[in-house]
Amino acid sequence: MKHIYGDNLISIRRMMDCSEDYNLLTKWLSDPSVCKYYEGKSKPYDLKKVIIKFGPYTRGEERVIPCIIEYEKKAIGYIQYYKAYSDEYDESKIVDMSKYDNPHGCDIIIGETQFWNKGIGTKVIQMTIKYLFQNENADIIFIDPQTWNKRAIRCYEKSGFKPIMIAKNRELHDDQPKDCLIMVITSNDKDLCTL
Numbered sequence: 001m002k003h004i005y006g007d008n009l010i011s012i013r014r015m016m017d018c019s020e021d022y023n024l025l026t027k028w029l030s031d032p033s034v035c036k037y038y039e040g041k042s043k044p045y046d047l048k049k050v051i052i053k054f055g056p057y058t059r060g061e062e063r064v065i066p067c068i069i070e071y072e073k074k075a076i077g078y079i080q081y082y083k084a085y086s087d088e089y090d091e092s093k094i095v096d097m098s099k100y101d102n103p104h105g106c107d108i109i110i111g112e113t114q115f116w117n118k119g120i121g122t123k124v125i126q127m128t129i130k131y132l133f134q135n136e137n138a139d140i141i142f143i144d145p146q147t148w149n150k151r152a153i154r155c156y157e158k159s160g161f162k163p164i165m166i167a168k169n170r171e172l173h174d175d176q177p178k179d180c181l182i183m184v185i186t187s188n189d190k191d192l193c194t195l
């Protein structure tokens, strides 16, 4: 399958509108140890729920570009990126968005838990940043981990993201509202006012 970006070890390909890829997402998003870092342990996905959520992405009906992360050609996780709306992250009080024409956002889940804490997430995020700046003409990229997800925050910091603000009650996790840390990277980071 054609890869969008990556190297010999880690590569990123488009998630397809096919049962093989929906089954991968179902396997990962039904695993309680992964659910804990997604919508919560009480919110597992089954195949039907995966197709309802990810089908519009794979068919190009929405702006989200869904991708599969492969490590040595084995599918290990999911990453998505998208063109962001202005103020999608409630960021306009902090960032002068009139300076940016092409904001993007991204999200990542390594679904195979034995691949956590090996530096792979950091490499994938770094590759994604490079791809979005160079190939999608992004000029600012946002990511919004929940504030309690210290590993994700550390991974994004190592990748070059800077924290700019906390967005209160931004997401539901196990039906409870959670705060998110809004983090950004631009091609010209001296413009940013960070936390």
Ligand SMILES: CC(C)(COP(=O)(O)OP(=O)(O)OC[C@H]1O[C@@H](n2cnc3c(N)ncnc32)[C@H](O)[C@@H]1OP(=O)(O)O)[C@@H](O)C(=O)NCCC(=O)NCCS
Binding pocket: 034, 037, 038, 108, 109, 110, 111, 115, 116, 117, 118, 119, 120, 121, 122, 123, 144, 145, 146, 149, 150, 151, 152, 154, 155, 158
């Ligand atoms: C978040 C995720 C993408 C990170 O990828 P990864 O490959 O596991 O992360 P890396 O190994 O590149 O980096 C993790 C860093 O966090 C650190 N870390 C791990 N657990 C930590 C914790 N509880 N508190 C603080 N730091 C922690 C690691 O030590 C490492 O930092 P270091 O290199 O300075 O030692 C991956 O763990 C994942 O998919 N988790 C489940 C889903 C998820 O949380 N997605 C993100 C939603 S915003």
